[in-house]
Amino acid sequence: MSATVKLNITGMTCDHCVKHTQKALESVTGVENVEVSLQPGTALVTGDADPAQLIDAVKDAGYSAKIG
Numbered sequence: 279m280s281a282t283v284k285l286n287i288t289g290m291t292c293d294h295c296v297k298h299t300q301k302a303l304e305s306v307t308g309v310e311n312v313e314v315s316l317q318p319g320t321a322l323v324t325g326d327a328d329p330a331q332l333i334d335a336v337k338d339a340g341y342s343a344k345i346g
């Protein structure tokens with residue numbers, strides 16, 4: 279089963295932040311595809327990852343995330 283989770287991410291201020299977030303999310307088990315957008319600060323994550331792990335991964339990268 280594959281679903282798309284949308285995260286609202288705060289704290290990203292430049293393109294490099296987007297890459298950090300992208301990498302962090304891609305490293306989570308079950309993630310198939312990640313699209314991070316600086317403006318307005320969102321990530322669309324496809325796959326079957328645990329949403330709590332996605333949020334933790336973003337936090338570990340230095341940003342904040344909420345399911346949106």
Ligand code: 9UX
Nearest residue numbers: 290291292293294295
């Ligand atoms: Mo850009 Mo983001 O210089 O943590 S990488 S601010």
